[in-house]
Amino acid sequence: MAMATGRSPIRVLVIGGGIGGLCLAQGLRRAGVDVQVYERDESADGRRQGYRLRISPEGEAALRACLPPGLTKLLTATANARDDSGLAAYDERLTAQWAPAFEDPRAGRDDKIDAVDRVTLRRILLAGLNEAVHFGKDFERLEQTSDGRVTAYFADGSEATGDVLVAADGTNSRVRAQVRPWDVPHDLGIRTIFSRIPRREAIAAGLPEALRDRFSYVIGTDGHHLGLMPMLFREPPSRAAARLWPSAGLEDSDDYYMSVFNVHQADLGLGDEEFFAMSGEELCELVIERTRAWHPDLREIFRFADPSTAFAVALRATRPVETWDTCPVVPLGDAVHAMPPSGGVGANTAARDAAALTGLLAAVDRGERVLADAVRDYQKAMVEYATEGVEMSMRIAEWSIKRARG
Secondary structure (H helix, E strand, O other): OOOOOOOOEEEEEOOOOOOOHHHHHHHHHHHOEEEEOOOOOOOOOOOOOOOOOOOOOOHHHHHHHHOOOOHHHHHHOOOOOOOOOOEEOOOOOOOOOOOOOOOOOOOOOOOOOOOOOOOHHHHHHHOOOOOHHOOOEEEEEEEEEOOOOOEEEEOOOOOEEEOOEEEEOOOHHHHHHHHOOOOOOOEEEEEEEEEEHHHHHHHHOOHHHHHHHEEEEEEEOOOOOEEEEOOOOOHHHEEEEEHHHHOHHHHHHEEEEEEEEEEEEEOOOOOOOHHOOHHHHHHHHHHHHOOOOOOHHHHHHHHHHOOOOEEEEEEEEEOOOOOOOOOOEEEEEHHHHHHHHHHHOOOHHHHHHHHHHHHHHHHHHOOOOHHHHHHHHHHHHHHHHHHHHHHHHEEEEEEHHHHHHH
């Protein structure tokens, strides 16, 4: 293994300002590494990727490793207030079913971060990075320079050059499409409608006590299935920010349920062109129609879903997860290990990537490691834990689809 000597400051370009990319930026900034993030959205409010995230023990450790103490306290203060360790499963008549179990060593810990609001998390991850995050930067292509560096070119005519380019641009990664055009995540044939249901209204509509404060999964014998995940804020985000990090710009939200309505293409009865062209109102109406025969305590709550928050996605997965032989272009998050949300692992795995890559790139910046060796070590470890995450997510997805389709 080659050894580096002396300080070798590097500049890191991060393509994509999602959770993984911003977590990496926070970690690198904390370590004193020059990092710049390029995000195609026009602002911090420009994306819809679901609303609530489960945070695993590994994901929590990664976030704590990357964030400065003040932001860690803010994330803790705004996290989910209830225990998120259990998963309860029912059929559409609310008859209890077997469900996989999750062990969480954090049970009973007052400061655990086991679920967060995605919008709040992204705002926290952006805090303090103003001059390092560039919005409206639609990545088009990259070129490696003669001195081993890499230049990114954007649709607005601008460009940026660095020593490392991190592909953190998601499942539809344009970086991956250029450097590994054959490497495309597999379509799982599952179509999902995300929406957000105010908790107060859902309870008023008759949501059973057993489903109110835990992750609940309903597996319909009609081929449709639903995940309901509660988000109950420990403290109103604006109040927590005023106390801990006033410039974070957090906005308050009422407690809510994230609704994830899944159906296999074979049971949907709609082509993708028609399905993905549906408006939020039409998607909510589709869920109401498809659950019309369900238990009345379930079907009524969908009438309170906010159409402006509803959107549809196709679930995909990367199998197998592989290393990229493209240094100084380095993969992170869904760009290299896309997985269905069924296991609640995707964002946690991206955070683990960020924490691992932060440590290694910081060592390169200090002159303690050679870049190629550091990237190789990162990817070797990443493939192992990301493969575990993909396979666990796939087992849960296959369990629910198999039950739903008989």
